[in-house]
Amino acid sequence: MKNDWLFAPGHGMCAGCAAPIIVKHILAISGENTIVVNATGCLEVATTEYPRTAWRIPWVHVAFENAAAVASGIEAAMKKQGEKANIICFGGDGGTADIGMQALSGMVERGHNVLYVMYDNEAYMNTGIQRSGATPYGAWTTTSEVGMVNPIGNIRPKKPVAEIMVAHRAAYVATVNIAFLRDFKRKVEKAFSIDGPRFLHAISTCPTGWRSDPSKGIEIIKLATETGLFPLWESEHGEDIKITYKPKFLPIEEYLKTQGRFRHLLKQPEYIERIKEDLKAWWRRHGVEI
Amino acid sequence: MKITRGAVVEEAGNSIENKTGTWRTFKPIIDYTKCIRCMICWEFCPEPSIYKEDGSEKPAPKEALKKLPVPIIDYDYCKGCGICVNECPVKAIDFVKEVK
Structure with missing residues (x-):
């Protein structure tokens, strides 16, 4: 074997998709004693084109809405049998913020020892770029078309899923960005050192849906954090979030102009001003004036 | 093709039978005379189609670097996304049109 990642090449994820980078690094830290439960989504569909799989560890596909429920069951069954493994749920933003939210809420509330990872490309990319609850304000999608009637695109703000998990008092919640590898690895290691329900929110470039240059995938999500739009933070047991990286607060246009969406x-600078106001308000709530 | 019960795939990681290198329109080529062997390309390759190999035989910008492993691009799987080209801190990876 030429490479020893637990995630194999030859899968069908688009060129430049950031999700496999997130997955390969999480599995590298988790190790072979891992079971992955995968909600429906790009990652599930494109990594397991029957009869082949890119996964070198036990993996199960379940429906959009019940990945967290199945992971809960695996954890409970293994506990009963006196066995232990790292159980990871991977879900996209659609499978987490919208369709799987109820099962995720239940898993966290019941206190199952599972790590849930939401790789967030901010729309239903697998089915054709429909908006999800995690699509940001102002983004074009095929169900938030831009035109004379609606010049904005998506008119609703992004659902703060990780903050909802903090409100559940999950054992560990963090936002992670693969472009900040050291922060990313530290948080994943920390997540595996804590017992109980844990949640990671990982931003993930989608060149297809973001209408962006595939080669700029890492650069774009780095800008998401450096503009303050995707803040890096962590929280344990429902405590106030701690910012783990102080952004440079670059003008948000630097991020927006990298993507056709x-x-x-x-x-239309008036709508960019609205994004800036929301951004200022979020950082003010966390003690930072920008 | 044998259809398995419950669509179980019994051979882990058998996606390596799919040679996704055919997707490529642009090809990244590492210039080892510039490569400082930092492995950032290896960290960020989404396939992953970059692996590490003993680098003592490869050229290097400094003799001392030859002790470190080098990144090798596996063109069987590289889809040519160009993330490695963009992230290389010393611009040691060229991106040229694929000729097939």
């Missing part, structure tokens, strides 16, 4: 905003 925000192209219409650049000609």
Whole structure:
């Protein structure tokens, strides 16, 4: 075997998709004693084109809505049998913020010893770029088309799923960005050192849906954090979140202009101002004036 | 093809039978005379189609670097996304049009 990642090449994820980078690093830290439960989504569909799989560890596909419920069951059954393994749930933003939210809420509330990872590309990319609860304000998608009637695109703010998990008093909650590898690895290691329900929110570039250059995938999500739009933080047992990286607070236009889905905003500064106001309000709530 | 009960795939990681290198329109080529062997390309390759190999035989910008492993691109799987080209801190990876 030429490479020893627990995630094999030859899968069908688009060129430049960031999700496999997130997965390979999490599995590298988790190790072979891992069971993955995968909600429906790009990652599930494209990594397991029957009769092949990219996974070198036990893996199960379950429906959009019940990945967290199945992971709960695996954890409970293994506990009963006196066995122990790292149980990881991977879900996209659709499978987590929208369809799987109820099962996830139950898993965290019941206190199952599972790590749930939401790889967030901010829309239903697998089915054709429909908006999800995690699509940001102002983004074009095929169900938030931009035109004369609606010049904004998506008119609703992004659902703060990780903050909802903090409100559940999950054992560990963190936002992670693969472009900040040291912070990313530290948080994943920390997540595996804590017992109980844990949640990681990972931003993930989608060149197809973001209308962006595939080679800029890492650069774009780095800008998401450096502009303050995707803050890096962590929280244990429901305590106030701690910021783990102080951004440079670059102008948000630097991020928006890298992606075709925000192209219409650049000609309409009034809507960019609204994003900036929301951004300032979030950071003010966490003690930072920008 | 044998259809398994419950669509179980019994051979872990058998996606390596799919040679996704055919997707490529641009090809990244590492210039080892510039490569400082930092492995950032290896960290960020989404396939992953970059692996580490003993680097003592490869050219290097400094003799001392030859003790470190080098990144090798596996063109059987590289889809040519160009993330390695963009992230290389010393611009040691060229991106050229694929000729097939």
